[in-house]
Amino acid sequence: MMTPKQVQQPTIMDVAARAGVSTATVSRAINQSGPVRPGTSEAVWKAIRELDYQPNVAARGLASRRTHTIGLLLPGIGGEFFAALLRGIEHSLVESRYNLLVHSTFPQNYTATPFTRALGEHNSDGLLVFTGSLQDHELHRLSKSGLPMILLYCSSPPGLKIPSVVVENRKGTVQLITHLIQVHNRKRIVFLRGPDNHEDSTERETGYWEALALNGIKPDTDLIGHGDFSSSEASKAIHNMMDRGIVFDAVFAADDEAASGVLQALHQRCVPVPDKVSVVGFDNSSLASHLTPPLTTVDARIEQTGYVAVTKLIELIELGTTSPVSILPSHLVIRRSCGCEAAPDSGD
Amino acid sequence: MMTPKQVQQPTIMDVAARAGVSTATVSRAINQSGPVRPGTSEAVWKAIRELDYQPNVAARGLASRRTHTIGLLLPGIGGEFFAALLRGIEHSLVESRYNLLVHSTFPQNYTATPFTRALGEHNSDGLLVFTGSLQDHELHRLSKSGLPMILLYCSSPPGLKIPSVVVENRKGTVQLITHLIQVHNRKRIVFLRGPDNHEDSTERETGYWEALALNGIKPDTDLIGHGDFSSSEASKAIHNMMDRGIVFDAVFAADDEAASGVLQALHQRCVPVPDKVSVVGFDNSSLASHLTPPLTTVDARIEQTGYVAVTKLIELIELGTTSPVSILPSHLVIRRSCGCEAAPDSGD
DNA sequence: TTGAAAGCGCTAACAG
């Protein structure tokens, strides 16, 4: 393994020498961390420009213990979610002049040695932790170390009080299911669960039961299947139900991805949507409006989640505190797949 | 602005003291960078575990001038592209035990001071540079500094010889257009350009002209519109053409996103696809198979691009050299929108 | 307003 042969970059000493001042003065001029006479400052900046000097981030971080960077921890994915989330994060970041590091946590590597861990913790002033990207004991360790963190799409594990940003899953689901029942007169509504232990999924399930109860509909566990937030799993689940002769007039998939699988399965079985069966999802991901028929779903405010999370994290870093939990109100996005007529699509 | 009050983390000295050895030995044990007697090593690791010690990345980077991290530079966006790209990158990274930093280059901030620049250059051993994320002069500066880099989806700017990974745009387009002409007997094929100066877009246009020529079809500049890699722009362009009374029997949108806009516009105008007009795109993004009708397109090998790029970059970092350009063969993905019958969908 | 100098935590010769 070769050591990369990089050209020697100019250092702060080169700048100091060229400007005829000390390194301390250069540092002050750059960071405005102390008084510098205007003329001196000007000379420093001139030298910086002439040398095309760039401070070394590692040295800076080591000395000042601040990186002016926040880290985003994601489980090893590249889902539809990512794009929208990133958009929100960026938007917020641009305003605050922080930098962003996205660390993908490859769970496979996690066990190798403690040193294959993502380096975020030492490389950033704070962390945005997407649900599922960190094991609980890691969360404990980081939390104990005092690293500012914000949890995305899940609430703080018991024993810790890490601020979080979550979406109103339950209420959104109740609205959605109630719409199916009251507007479209559906009574046998399938629910396709997401992954086990996934907070969003369990809350959506709670919302499902609650909506049925509120509307006086008798629950039927036959109608519960496993979609696993996956198109193919959801498709299988629907085929399976139909094979077993289970009758239903609507399907609520725990996310849009699963809903797309449902649509596919129903299409293959020549079941007309929404005429015979209504299909709805959750997230309002970029998929939703492109499906056939366009999917009625609940907007999970992905972009805004990113935005708010960054705001909170920076509060935490700079002020030392932020509100414990931000709940983003979700809202219904009505399209065709529930049985409504094509409405002006306000969901994009 | 408060300094974050992080708990003091254990350092290599704490580990050394606890294990009864010197810091050099601890370093050797951790990095396997020199001989350490098994018993000693064991004692070191025991101390590490007990202290829950984590090496400080900044200090490490400063001392060793290697971060074991590669940076991905993206323009400030969150498109459909990145999910797939990231998947490929991750896949390759996991195998190589490097870490990934994704730096979003916010062009807006770029001008503030030289120090608001993305920190990638000092924080990673090499850079993956996505097309459009860096201005040419930055590319020059970085290249001069000797930082290993790989260009994604564009070739090295004149004067530099930065290795790159690109997709076979021209050939893929020729196949696609030829299919339209020979199989579906289309003769008036609209082309909706991508953004100006975008290499992928211009190459696809070249392919378009070439295919027409090869098949003896007279080009007609009336059929050229602007899709801008955007659904809404493409939709507008189609409406505009129809308003102007331009007749066509097929549309080739420079990317899938634009194709989706075409489909929408045509749907609004009640033009049956593919019966009256064939529609095709480019990329085979996650959208394509979900559109109605499912989109015939060219697979741009996004995931593999990420994979190959990482492989090349690591070659460059560790071996000091890699092949100047990797051209990934694209291939046709036939679905319904061109007029073919639904085929087994091999494009996902 | 400026400079000298002591680290930040780690790696990498160089001795032993």
Next chain:
DNA sequence: CTGTTAGCGCTTTCAA
């Protein structure tokens, strides 16, 4: 095989 020591490039007291 192991320890000593000199930095890596920057920030930050503390004096001047």
